[in-house]
Amino acid sequence: MATKDMRKDTPRIPTLPPEDWDNPAREVFAFWGEPDSWRDGSKTNIVMTLAQHPKLATAYNIFGKHLLIDSTLSGRVKELVVIRISWRLKCDYEWHYHVGYCVNLGMSLEEIAAIKDGANAAIWNEADRAVLNAVDEFIDASRLSDSTWNALSAHFDRQQIMDLVFTIGHYVMLSWAVTAFGIQLEDGVDPIGYDLRTASGNSPSARFRPAEVKDWAENQTDDLKRGD
Numbered sequence: 001m002a003t004k005d006m007r008k009d010t011p012r013i014p015t016l017p018p019e020d021w022d023n024p025a026r027e028v029f030a031f032w033g034e035p036d037s038w039r040d041g042s043k044t045n046i047v048m049t050l051a052q053h054p055k056l057a058t059a060y061n062i063f064g065k066h067l068l069i070d071s072t073l074s075g076r077v078k079e080l081v082v083i084r085i086s087w088r089l090k091c092d093y094e095w096h097y098h099v100g101y102c103v104n105l106g107m108s109l110e111e112i113a114a115i116k117d118g119a120n121a122a123i124w125n126e127a128d129r130a131v132l133n134a135v136d137e138f139i140d141a142s143r144l145s146d147s148t149w150n151a152l153s154a155h156f157d158r159q160q161i162m163d164l165v166f167t168i169g170h171y172v173m174l175s176w177a178v179t180a181f182g183i184q185l186e187d188g189v190d191p192i193g194y195d196l197r198t199a200s201g202n203s204p205s206a207r208f209r210p211a212e213v214k215d216w217a218e219n220q221t222d223d224l225k226r227g228d
Contacts, residue, residue: 011182015048016041024054031061046093049183067170071163073156075105077131081164082171083115084135087194091175093183096192100207109203113196127155131164138168 016025021041028051029037034044042048050057071078079102086095102112114121119132130151137144144165152161177183185191190198198204 011045011049011184013049013052013181013183015045016051024058025051028054028057028061031058031065043186045183045186046178049181064170067163067167071167072160073163073167075101076107077127077164078167079105079107080115080128080131081135081167083112084118084132085139085168085171085175087115088136088139089172089175089179090194091178092191093178093185094171094175095194096185096189097207099192099196099204103204104206104208109196112204116194126151130155134164135168138165139172 018041021029026038029042029047032047034042034047037043037047042051047057050060067078079098082094082098083102085091086098099112103109111123114123115132118136119129124132130148133148134144134152137148149161152164156164190200190202192198192204196204
């Protein structure tokens with residue numbers, strides 16, 4: 001079962017109310033290509049919260065789009081970064097969604113569970129281990145050791161390492177924002193605990209990003225209707 005109720009806290013910054021949905025806010029809703037979002041708003045609380053500050057949200061989204069879509073890193077590397085950060089910083093919102101993204105990429109639950117042990121878990125290959133060490137060194141010391149730099153250089157080129165460093169910083173910053181603002185998981189979501197069981201006792205299911213599948217919105221809100 002999930003280790004805690006991820007929706008029990010009160011948001012410090014509420015989602016943007018409909019009466020404030022002007023064009024700059026709607027541009028934030030629609031940035032990621034979420035169906036019908038210009039008219040109806042985003043189905044995600046993180047977007048609807050960031051829309052309280054459209055200039056900031058737009059700048060953030062442009063940067064995030066590079067890291068998410070145009071980055072030189074593979075999806076696996078990016079998700080290793082995010083779930084390690086989510087676990088280290090206990091960012092429930094990012095953990096829930098990115099576990100689903102990991103499943104969608106074909107990562108096993110054994111691999112996802114091993115994220116709590118960091119680079120020390122036997123399941124990782126050398127490249128995975130270097131990535132996880134980089135995450136931990138930046139969180140713990142705000143520095144990257146020569147040994148980890150050399151390990152990364154054995155598997156990634158210069159641009160990939162640059163993307164990796166910025167990806168780590170980006171998701172640490174996002175985790176800070178999510179927890180500071182009190183952004184909650186959406187109504188109807190079956191939250192995934194750090195034990196990789198949902199609140200209703202299911203195993204995590206694959207999850208898709210906005211516009212990745214035609215029924216994206218339904219995929220986000222029918223968790224409680226879906227079994228293993």
